Amino acid sequence: MGSKKLKKIISEDKQCLFQNYGDRLPVCFVRGKDSFLYDQDDKRYIDFFSGIAVTNLGHGNKEYRKTLHRQIDSLLHTSNWYYNREQNEAAGLLAKLSFPGKTLFANSGTEANEAAIKLARRYGLSLHKNRYEIVTFTNSFHGRTYGGMSATAQKKIHEGFGPLVPGFTYLPFNDIGKFRKALKKNKNICAVMLELIQGEGGIVIADPAFVREIFDLCGTKGVLTIIDEVQTGIGRTGALFAFQHFNLSPDIISLAKGLGNGVPVGAIHAKDFLAAYFPRGSHGSTFGGNHLACAAASAVLKQVGKKSFLANVNRLSRFFLNRLNHLKSEVDFIAEVRGMGLHIGIELTKPGARLVSKALDKGLIINCTAEKVIRIMPPLNITPEAARAGMKILESTFREEGGPGANP
Numbered sequence: 001m002g003s004k005k006l007k008k009i010i011s012e013d014k015q016c017l018f019q020n021y022g023d024r025l026p027v028c029f030v031r032g033k034d035s036f037l038y039d040q041d042d043k044r045y046i047d048f049f050s051g052i053a054v055t056n057l058g059h060g061n062k063e064y065r066k067t068l069h070r071q072i073d074s075l076l077h078t079s080n081w082y083y084n085r086e087q088n089e090a091a092g093l094l095a096k097l098s099f100p101g102k103t104l105f106a107n108s109g110t111e112a113n114e115a116a117i118k119l120a121r122r123y124g125l126s127l128h129k130n131r132y133e134i135v136t137f138t139n140s141f142h143g144r145t146y147g148g149m150s151a152t153a154q155k156k157i158h159e160g161f162g163p164l165v166p167g168f169t170y171l172p173f174n175d176i177g178k179f180r181k182a183l184k185k186n187k188n189i190c191a192v193m194l195e196l197i198q199g200e201g202g203i204v205i206a207d208p209a210f211v212r213e214i215f216d217l218c219g220t221k222g223v224l225t226i227i228d229e230v231q232t233g234i235g236r237t238g239a240l241f242a243f244q245h246f247n248l249s250p251d252i253i254s255l256a257k258g259l260g261n262g263v264p265v266g267a268i269h270a271k272d273f274l275a276a277y278f279p280r281g282s283h284g285s286t287f288g289g290n291h292l293a294c295a296a297a298s299a300v301l302k303q304v305g306k307k308s309f310l311a312n313v314n315r316l317s318r319f320f321l322n323r324l325n326h327l328k329s330e331v332d333f334i335a336e337v338r339g340m341g342l343h344i345g346i347e348l349t350k351p352g353a354r355l356v357s358k359a360l361d362k363g364l365i366i367n368c369t370a371e372k373v374i375r376i377m378p379p380l381n382i383t384p385e386a387a388r389a390g391m392k393i394l395e396s397t398f399r400e401e402g403g404p405g406a407n408p
């Protein structure tokens with residue numbers, strides 16, 4: 001049960017830190033290289049998790065490191081009292097790679113969503129004093145601050161924190177009838193916010209027809225569309241942004257996770273007309289978009305935004321989906337394999353925590369969300385060799401867990 005070194009680290013954790021993450025997996029990573037992480041005893045692991053879809057360029061990426069070193073040597077932070085070339089560059093890249101519009105930087109996904117919620121409300125309230133309601137969907141996840149948490153339609157996230165921020169209407173995901181009805185009945189809706197692939201909810205993909213009709217209805221009623229791309233963005237799904245797969249023109253997208261490849265940075269990017277609803281003094285952040293964060297974001301966007309980079313993500317995606325579907329035919333506890341790009345879920349017929357621990361023992365990092373869904377989210381530039389080696393471990397872990405009939 002772990003080395004002396006690890007025991008000491010765990011004991012310090014229990015003594016010094018809030019235990020809101022419970023018992024963590026028994027490992028402490030101390031360095032990383034490409035798609036590999038190394039623990040306190042220098043054991044090597046293949047990374048199929050990317051720190052929750054964050055380190056999309058892997059660990060120690062050469063170009064990214066060069067940019068970061070340069071920025072650390074020149075300037076980290078000045079605040080938003082001053083102009084900032086790195087913000088301009090990152091925002092310019094976002095506009096070029098997503099849609100023409102304006103960017104506002106934050107520090108995390110939940111803060112990006114707070115900004116999106118506040119912006120949508122100011123827009124709605126400018127039209128009518130009661131027009132501040134926002135529709136979100138069951139099983140969604142939008143963050144842990146009060147706005148993000150209130151937008152999240154999952155009871156377990158709310159527990160013990162009430163009263164929540166008022167004005168959120170939760171509707172069933174992929175049920176267009178309910179959405180149509182709600183929009184017809186309720187004139188106070190100013191925006192709808194959704195993930196196109198629900199990540200924390202278990203890699204649940206939105207039905208394209210559902211999303212198409214949402215956008216059509218919102219377009220006719222002047223209701224804003226907010227796509228939460230915190231997990232799906234920055235190449236994770238094989239397009240730079242998931243909305244591009246669905247051929248949509250959202251009013252606002254929120255970003256974080258992969259945007260900084262590990263340097264905390266979030267953002268909203270919105271159509272130009274919306275910038276008027278955040279006038280001087282209406283919103284802000286001390287750290288939001290500081291020089292380091294934005295240098296990191298630009299370094300990421302320059303690499304991930306390349307067609308050849310995304311083509312490779314899609315090649316890798318086919319490899320993973322093929323192997324996983326084959327595995328599904330071999331063991332009897334996989335209900336479904338689904339995903340886009342390298343945002344892949346293996347839905348099990350039973351809880352997945354044990355598989356995560358077993359894979360970790362064998363040197364593979366995977367994750368389980370929504371209790372039964374194993375998430376496969378390797379760095380987007382994982383080499384075919386590392387992908388194959390990781391899949392071998394995954395397959396043997398699953399086979400040992402049970403072939404046909406082993407787990408009735």
Ligand SMILES: Cc1ncc(COP(=O)(O)O)c(C=O)c1O
Nearest residue numbers: 108109110141142143199230231
């Ligand atoms: C879709 C989505 N939105 C928002 C968030 C919150 O991001 P953060 O943890 O950076 O606040 C997450 C985090 O998992 C997410 O997956």
